[in-house]
Amino acid sequence: METIKVLELFAGLGGFHIAVNNQKDANIQVVKSFEINVNAVKTYQENFGYDVISNRNILSLSTEELIRQNVNAIFMSPPCQPFTRLGKKLDVNDDRCNAFHHVLKLLPRTPNIQYLLIENVYGFESSKMRENMLEILQSSGFYTIEFLLSPTDFGVPNSRLRYYLLARKNKKFTFCKHDPPSIVSTKE
Structure with missing residues (x-):
């Protein structure tokens, strides 16, 4: 079984890291x-160690460094403020999109x-940033599938609809009957 080695970007407190650690059968x-x-870095360090997290701006990441990380997957949750329903909805015109772009x-x-796993708020699915992302991913050989999911879909009593994208290079997804890219919506 292939080992999925992850670079976690926009790591926050380590939500993706927790999810990976809870998957005992997966080789991630x-x-x-x-x-x-x-402050998020300090919390992350306390939970996962000091050698895993770097406190730095993602805009400083180069192609060469990304290759040197020896990873084959990126999990990220870029800033959501440009896409929130109650925010200014500046989308790609919000400077907080720069690092993601x-x-x-x-x-x-x-x-x-x-492999890519991207999480964001409900509202991202109708953004120009999403359109740009899909264009770049598809031209780079990635197949994508998108979901709108809420914890209530999994029996967790928290109604918080979120956007998720899975991307895989050069191989279509077979677990879903929709041709990528597709939004699989759930009830709000």
Whole structure:
């Protein structure tokens, strides 16, 4: 079984890392994480160690460094403020999109990245940023599938609809009857 080695971007407190650690049957390992918020980094370090997380701006990440991380997957939850229903909805015109866009521009030059998992708010699915993301992913050989999911869909009493994208390079998804990219909506 292939080991999925993950670079966790926009790591926050380590939500993806927790999810990976809870998957005992999966062969997934978070190799490195990046987060700009100092307090989030301190919490992450307490939970997962000091050698996993880097406190730095993702805009400083280069293609060469991404390749040197020796990862084949990126999990990320980019800033959601540009897409929230109650926010200003600046979308791609919000500077908080710059780091996400930077990562997407690195992907065509990083053959080692084979998988992506992206999480964001309900509202991202109708954004220009999403359109840009899908265009870059598809032109880079990624097949994508998208979901709108809420914890209530899994029996958790928390109604918080979220956007998820799974992407895999050069191989279609077979577990869903929809041709990528598709939004599989659930009840709100």
